[in-house]
Amino acid sequence: MAVGFFTDTTVCIGCKACEVACKEWNQLPDDGFHFTGMSYDNTAALGASTWRHVSFVERPVALSEQLTGLGQFSWLMMSDVCKHCQRAGCLEACPTGAILRTEHDTVYVQPDICNGCGYCVTACPFGVIDRREDDGRAWKCTLCYDRLRGNLTPACAKACPTDSIQFGELDELRERAARRLAVLHERGVGEAWLYGADAASQPGTGGLNAFFLLVDKPEVYNLPPEPVVPTHRAGEAWGAMALAALGMAAAALGSVLASRSGRG
């Protein structure tokens, strides 16, 4: 059974209950207490011990059909998480087999296998997975693997007070998302759209198990506009390497042959 998250950013109120529930359930350590001075976002980014992150965007642009006392202004909030890509860069890069796809169609890092090579960190086009220096291993959202085994909703979705984070079977989530999108369009919020809902709209990742309903460009939320798993383009690099290697073989043979004549 393929499960995932549908995060509807239009109803996120930025309460960060998901961040707290995630830290509590998974017993993740704190990241130190920082004041970014940029916005209400003092979590800053996803990381090895931060598996949910709420971003806060203050825009000098009004949202369609929204009335504010401030004129041209709107708040965008989004609870970000590991996307559990259908074609996951981290999984395809992992040389140890520590990262695998589970029976729930989620991407999971086995902490007892990971040797901290750090390759997955460079392979994620979303910048999700990270290595904790003091721990030495790579960590990210497990989509609450332990809770799924007990037929429980992941902690973040359970804690979300507005149903911005919805958990469920992927097919059902896609239907729900399409219905919500239709409602928003009907109400005149034409800028609403789905990010990564399926392979057709995001071929570079084959679709995301954790997809989003956004109302602005992905870059505004710090999401790559058209993410591509690096291995999609690895063939070109391997081909170039084969050609270069042939060149080196020819140079080696040529150097040895030319040395016979007694002249360099």
Place this chain on the structure above:
Amino acid sequence: MSGPDDGRYVDPELGLLLGEGAAQRIAAGEAREIWRDVAASLPAPGEGPTYYDRPVLKEPVWIWSVPVYFWTGGTMGAALALGGAAQLAGAELRPFVRRCRWVGAVGGAASAALLIHDLGRPERFHHMLRVFRPTSPMSVGSWVLAAASTLAGGAALLGRRRGLLRGAGDLAGLGAALLGLPLAGYTAVLVGNTAVPVWLAARRSLPFLFIASSMSGAASFFDLGSLRPREARVVRAFGIAGKAAELAAIAAVESEAGRVERVGRPLREGVAGALWTAAKVLTAASLAATLLPRRSRRAGLAAGLLGTAGALALRFAVFHAGKASSRDPRATFHQQRLPSCETSTP
């Protein structure tokens, strides 16, 4: 482990640490700075929005031993390839063949040590050979390095034997030579197979650069020792080809990475830019020293030192360019846009 200062605030008397992240080790009392200082840059005309200029990607966590390995692995790969070619030439180059094999064997051990030093959990280094994953250049490379080092070591030990053992050594030497070819170049595929903008952009030219630099590195390494006249001619020709190809490949990487101005910027600015320029100058100087008409011992030594420094500077330049590039959200957005496919982006 557990207690008030492990960042979890779970009283071991009252709660059990059994969560998915409970095993995460944390250095006591250390507050990690996750909001790293990033130089804010104003958007150029036509450039899109960012999220407070925060990086999209995580910076590569690799340390100095990785670029040094790029050099040792490349040098041993090219040395093994040259040794394999020299093996076919007959008895006169036999001592040189043995030397190439020893460079491969010792280089393999040094390379493994450098790579293990970089791991977050060095005691689990053998997990690298737990599976073979063709989609991961690091997995492919681990197997190639393990096999090439083993064969090179065997060939080196059997190099002076006679009869059947010598035949086995020669077979191992040829195998090591064949594996030396991908060993010199896979690291370029490895960095090209990432989301890091400058590496991803230059993925087609980087393999040429790394292999050419490996040839230059191996020739320079041999230049540091004393060579017989014919050996010196082999090394000289191989080195000239490598250094000339390296200078050409540097230009190719610059043009491939520079198709988007912002993506190629780390090769021109900062630490990476300085190292990149140093690599160019050192390699060109080494080539000039190699091309001197009357070769003295001193000129050979100079060519070797300059070439080695150039090859090392080049690997460090590529490494630091990747680090700088991953911090630039605009470069990342440029690279994560498929020209061929349209999404419903408003």
